[in-house]
Amino acid sequence: MAKPQETANETWTDNEPLECVSILPEAPNVVTVCFQAPSGRSFAFEAGQFLTLELPVPGGPLYRTFTISSSPSRPKSLTITMKAQATSIGVRWIIDNLRPGMTLKATGPGGRFTSTEYPARKxxxxxxxxxxxxxxxxxxxxxxxxxxxxxxxxxxxxxxxxxxxxxxxxxxxxxxxxxxxxxxxxxxxxxxxxxxxxxxxxxxxxxxxxxxxxxxxxxxxxxxxxxxxxxxxxxxxxxxxxxxxxxxxxxxxxxxxxxxEVELPDDHLPQEDVAAEVVFDISGITQTCTETDTVLAVARNAGIAIPSGCTFGVCGTCKTKKISGEVHMVHNGGITDEEIEEGYILACCSNPRGRVELEI
Structure with a gap:
């Protein structure tokens, strides 16, 4: 092992294995594994980054990636917290087999999901x-x-x-x-x-x-x-x-x-610069709008009264029957899956996509 003075100004690299020094139960099927560098080197990483461990499972090796749960402000050790799912192989091996004194190969750290990458006041x-x-x-x-x-x-x-x-x-x-x-x-x-x-x-x-x-x-x-x-x-x-x-x-x-950090899918989210149209069938009114307008707001602009309460998609007061077209709806329990299948929407939290016709 290198002398302490030889490693005082050096940091760990993935050319050196990690030594398990303790395992702490956190919650059901959840453990935190604490690692140190056998050489005594400190760890340098950014909060939110990850490591990939090489696990010597039967038929392996198996590679599994885990976010570092400890902070770079505490550089003498590094912890990884993991949860075993019903189908877990790697985490299950760690819980059942890894013990203090054993070493594992690791690569990293890496990743840009860090507060350092995106500093903010709040x-x-x-x-x-x-x-x-x-x-x-x-x-x-x-x-x-x-x-x-x-x-x-x-x-x-x-x-x-x-x-x-x-x-x-x-x-x-x-x-x-x-x-x-x-x-x-x-x-x-x-x-x-x-x-x-x-x-x-x-x-x-x-x-x-x-x-x-x-x-x-x-x-x-x-x-x-x-x-x-x-x-x-x-x-x-x-x-x-x-x-x-x-x-x-x-x-x-x-x-x-x-x-x-993945590139975010657009999830077909409403776009402010995309035009839409809402047709109120019984009222005989057609109102133009954009995809970011809610059906409730469009109705109010057209002088049509749709009863509403919470405006958060909870109470279900603004439930309205859709005849045709598509909407983007993010509700909070104010409508059932069966009602959605029947064509109902909540006007307060539905954004029109293209032309939408309502039974109102």
């Missing part, structure tokens, strides 16, 4: 499940600076017991001003009262959690379906998507999966 971190890991790294780095920050930190999980880093983040929030934690769960744990948000993350929750979301730099990480819902919620509220960033896995080939 942040909105939105994550689900183990997607919390890059947010934890970025938040810890900001926390370690010791200055006032402005972070709205949203994490979604199935149950409170499955929220990763909950106690650690709450401890940080008690010791620094400006870290606002918001938890969303699908259901509470048995015999454990839950007074926080419950359900699926939606526009209404966003408005309550971060009323100034239009002013924030948004980072999102989680399953693709979750991220798509977040994108649509933000776009539907007029958010400038140039300030939205997300992290996803993809498999480019050898040596293994790579974690990158």
């Amino acid at each position: 942040y909105l971190f939105i994550s689900a499940g183990s997607g919390i890991t890059p947010m934890m790294s970025m938040t810890t780095e900001i926390y370690d600076l010791g200055r006032h920050c402005d972070i709205v930190f949203v994490n979604c999980a199935r149950r409170p017991s499955e929220i990763i880093f909950k106690r650690r983040l709450e401890h940080m929030a008690m010791r620094i001003a400006g870290l606002d934690l918001k938890w969303v769960v699908q259901q509470p744990d048995p015999y454990q009262p839950w007074t926080g948000y419950q359900g699926h993350f939606n526009q209404l929750m966003l408005g309550l959690m971060a009323p100034d979301y239009l002013e924030r730099e948004v980072f999102c990480c989680g399953p693709e379906g979750f991220m798509q819902a977040v994108r649509e919620a933000l776009a539907g509220l007029g958010f400038d998507m140039d300030h939205y960033h997300q992290e996803s896995f993809h498999a480019p080939g050898t040596p293994g999966p790579e974690l990158v």
